[in-house]
Amino acid sequence: MPVRSLLPSLALILLLAGCGPDPGEVETCRRAIGAFEPDMDRVFVGPPKSDPSDPDGVVVGYRTAAGEARWIACRFSSRRVENAPLELARVATSHDGEVTGLRLFFLKRWLALERGAPAVAPPAVAPPAAAPPMVEPRAPALLYPLQQAVNGAVLGCIYALLAVGFSLVYGIIGRINFAFGELMMLGAYQTVIAAVVFMGLGGAGWGILPLVLLAAVALTAGQGWSIERLVFRPLRRTPTQIPLIAAIGTSIALQEAVRLLQGSRDRWLAPVLTGRLTLAGADGFSVTISVGQVLVMALTVACSGGLWWMLRRTRFGRDNRACSDDMAMAELLGVDTDRTVGATFALGAACAGSAGFIVALQYGGVNAYMGTLLGFKALAAAIVGGIGSVPGAFLGGLLIAALETGWAAWFPMAYKDIAVFAALIAVLVVRPTGLLGVERTRGD
Template sequence: MLRHLLLLLACLPLLAGCGVDADQELLCRKLIPAFEDESFTGVSSRMLADDPRAIRLDYQSAGESHWITCRFAGSSTEAGRTQLAAVATDRTGWLSGIRYAMLEQWIRIKPPRNDAAPAASFVRGVETLWTPFLFLLQQIINAATVACVYGLLALGYTLVYAIIGQINLAMGELTMLGAMMTAMAAAGLGMAGLATWPPALLGVLVLAMGFTAVQGWAMDRLVFRRLRGVRSHTPLIIAVGLSVAYQEGMRLLHGARDWWPTPALADRHDLVGDGAFTVTALSSQLAILGLTAGLYALLWGVIQKTAYGRAHRACTDDLAAAELVGVDVNRTIAVTFAIGGGLAAAAGSVIAFYYGGVSFFTGSLIGFKALAAAVVGGIGSVPGAMLGGALLGLVETFWSAYFVIAYKDIVAFGLLTLFLIYRPQGLLGQPRGRGD
């Protein structure tokens, strides 16, 4: 008896891998409304015998039997088990590249459960001559949001570099702080029933920007001011150390889990369609564009019309000469760090509310991509930062839509490499003439 019990216990791990993964089944079930105008019932699931990474769901809709098959990047015991790779149905077979991309788009802006009919047009309609052009227009709309994130953070990089000639690699971590603060504040708003109230969302944005502005000021006051005039790589190494310190501090304080705030301003607006594909935009996308345009216009006005702006431009031209004619260099640089920190937090708030999934590591890759955008546009140039963000957003979004999405980061940094080789000053930048 004991021998049989031990044998059963030894087989349990093997038996555990024979059933359908619950997470995979749930993800696949959420795709059914994209193909059905009516409600569905009687869902049963099973693994495909010839493909351990695929599961099939059989269901009833409008009195008819249908099925959907979802293939994932990994089986239930492998990495990538919740990463969707391909989808097939009894009506369409395996979705083609463009239709699968349409489905991915629908997943991100999925309508409420009782409004599944518009979703069906993403994958069930007959393609027309206009479908590829509408799909291209949708990607431009999607790219605008990505460009706003990169552009806002690139502004922070470019302002600091323009005045001190050094890159603050910890700027990405200020974006992470802004995103984490936004996520935590959004959780509080949710408990208070104010998760979608625009004035409350604006208050969260101002709070996050103010906090990271103070962090940016403190970076200069406590660290970079002491390194001013150092011509070695010490400031760069210190910036890397600050980045790691912020990451680990946030991990120790709040853990390594992802935060998923409630999406704000998630109303969907259909713009144009041809029956096979409908171009849509979210209220949040329009708000992000307005926020970015407003902050850029405000920054441009400050740089061009205020005493700080004149001091910043003087320090950008020649730091030593500006100090000789009475410009308070230390204060100007400290304010620049604060403004850069606030812009980084704005990018973080956009990430938290629009994309979600923020964690202590959020600012790392985003920071390097925004730095790439600043270099491409011309680091030190305010218009160049926005131009670089727009270009990088377009390249990344188009690559994700038309090619293998796994290589989009390689393409982004490959673009940076090409600019560093053939045009190191960027599109709108000018070669620096101060010997630094």
């Protein structure tokens, strides 16, 4: 056969090879459905489509066992390395909205563990004959930001509780305890361990959550008090930056101790409270919130109310404010400054333990190094709100979470950390004391 007669066939083959989504992207996106649909064997997966808004994305429509039409959109990094696994950049679903932050991180880890599993099996049941067509991923103008606000609320609670710990300690001794991120990590580990212990004793479901929370918070509070007693109290009157260096050393020591005791692998907590409530919906897009997210928000509100009452209506709160204003004068007037500072460290560590409980409950996976970046972002939140101010810490935590979630939803996710710390620099330049902080002279 002449070569010229083969050219049209070759051109047609090359043209067809370039059409349609990448098979590797389709397989990865199909596997990701299993993270959102527990009854995967009864899910009918439809034909994939290229994402019209992103050349490196794919959209897969599917039907649940109940016949509900849903979709998942996966976007991948445009930077590819030959023979390397595809790197997920963004994931969104019609049911859960944008998957951001730690949820995306753990989803990618889950996909890495599942990479060796067989591909998605054919549907166990055929779709209903009269079922409507798959719904294209289209979110109304107001519903998508609302879903992002719901998704960012849990992250805001984590940052707010950690920022409160930073502010409490800085407010009373004028030093930053860099180990609060690691105290949060300890709280998350102790949540997982306590859940395993209580479930081994026969507990299950809602009943063990208060006990798990109490155990995690109590243990973390004790660890915070121990850090003050062993590290900060001997160095409290040191005029140099030695306490800051000691705090960094404590942070690294806690990381390595947990790594050696628990190993470098992630520890996972079985998902609980996964039921979802629909807040609003239109054109195939639903704004939903999980029962776990509702519990997290309620816990944060309860912690903030209890903290306000303790600092404003109790003797400890009065002693705390006196030590924050003038430690030496408070001691002359009979305040037990050592006990007050130790109790403040324990209270801040309890807030960090609550944040660790939220991380373990909401995201499921914990590891020895999870507290580093979260701790720095919480410190940024405390500084933005006004370090030393408890209301400012809550405000800063919510603002930093809103910035991070919003950036990940509308801009390249790779730059969200840059955006957070750039906002910190901007606030320090414009208002060095933070949004709610006030400049004051401390008496030693």
